[in-house]
Amino acid sequence: MPLPSCEVAAVTEVRTVDYHTAGEPFRIVHEGLPPIPGDTVAERFANALGAGGAPTAPRRGPLDDVRRMLVREPRGHAGMYGGFVVPPDDEGAHFGVLFWHKDGYSTACGHGTMALGAWAVEEGVVAAPEDGAAQVRIDVPSGRVTATVHREGGRTTAVTFRNVPARVTARAVRVVTALGPVDVDLAYAGACYASVPAARLGLAVDRAELTQLVAAGREIRSALAGHPGSRHPDNPLLSGVYGVILHEDLPHTGDGPAQRNVTVFADGQFDRSPCGSGTSARLALLAEDGHLPPGRTLRHESIAGTVFTGRTVSGAADGTxxxxxxxxxxxxxxRFVLDPHDDLPEGFLP
Structure with missing residues (x-):
């Protein structure tokens, strides 16, 4: 399948392939995009946000009209997530992507990278064996990531996401919430995540308490706005707390620790999966605490009961x-179309 050009004409229809990764949706937009100025994914990301823009306050224009149309009802929903497939920065990657959600754009997305790897192999964008593995290299706003697609009998059985380096950026940051003061840890993994044990807020990571968990996550994220630990040293567009991970310990497995979490991001959106980039942030924290030595694996469960496994591979100059x-x-x-007489052209959110 040919990759989309960034010089297509005005949008007449939009074609997507949808996946779910451990329960979290990912809508891959591979045809029908308007022009996206920029020579690299990072430049296209900056142009999507506009001068002085923030990921949750994107530039209004044809590209963001497509995002709104696909993420909002009646074509989407408030929990929808997706990505625009764009050309890569250079021949070292197979393609690039701009990640988006209901409130704007994001700099990283592990579950989306896994879905994109499966899509690239299944659509023939990247050749893969019937049995074995294929690497799909993807340029994202935070850097270059890799999805290793595992195959058995011509079927994709799993995808392994290798992230940009993850690092701890702040410890024991005191936040005052409606449930009382709490200390949170910050880690960068393509985006900045705040981690806090749910029990410190008197909560459990359980669907019965999802409303309270989301409210707490929104409150913590808002309180951390502008915190020095969330600032990226090189790129302001990568700064800011993207998500709040509320987690709890589960019984230790024979291979390493186990935890359950819910990650709250954007304006109250929550990840149905264990959160790919968020898992990377948790790995950095656990490794620094000595709870995840080399060769051990984290079993990371979502609030929906789905599972990712994660491990540290090696150290790097700027993280793990x-x-x-x-x-x-x-x-x-x-194949999404927009009737010119449609009185809800960009849809709505409840």
């Missing part, structure tokens, strides 16, 4: 290299 493995399944192929 991590790998997270999960499954991604195709859920649909879509």
């Amino acid at each position: 290299i991590t790998e997270i493995t999960g499954t991604a399944y195709r859920t649909g192929v879509h």
Whole structure:
């Protein structure tokens, strides 16, 4: 399948392939995009946000009109997530992507990278063996990542996401919440995540308490706005707390620790999967605490009961290299159109 050009004409229809990775949706937009100025993924990301823009306050224009149309009802929903497939920075990657959600754009997305790896192999964008593995290299706003697609009998059985280096950026940051003061840790893994044990807020990571968990995550994220630990040293567009991970310990496995989490991001959106980039941030924290020595694996469970496994691979000058493995399944192929007389052209959110 040919990759989309960034010089297509005005949008007449949008074609997508949808996946879910451990329960979290990912809508891959591979045809029908308007022009996206820029020579690299980072430049296209900056142009999507506009001068002085923030990921949750993107530039209004044809590209963001497509995002809104696909993420909002009646074509999407408030939990939708996706990515625009764009050309790579150079021949070292197979393609690039701009990640988006209901409130704007994001700099990293592990579950989306896994879905994109499965899509690239299943669509023939990247050749893969019937049995074995194929590497799909993807340029994202935070750097170059890799999805290793594992195959058995011509079927994709799992995808391993290797992230940009992850690092701890702040410890024991005191935040005052409606449930009382709490100390949180910050780690960068393509985006900045705050981690806090749910029990410190009197909560459990359980679907019965999801409303309270989301409210706490939103409150913590807002309180951390502008915190020095969330500032990227080289790129302001990578700064800011993207998500809040509320977690709890589960019984230790024979291979290493186990935890359950819910990651709250954007304006109250929550990850149905264990969160790919968030798992990478958790690995950095656990490794620094001595709870995840080399060769051990984190079993990371989502609030929906799905599982990623993660491990540290090696050290790097600017952090720790991590790998997270999960499954991604195709859920649909879509041809979205917009009737010129439609009185809800960009849809709505409840």
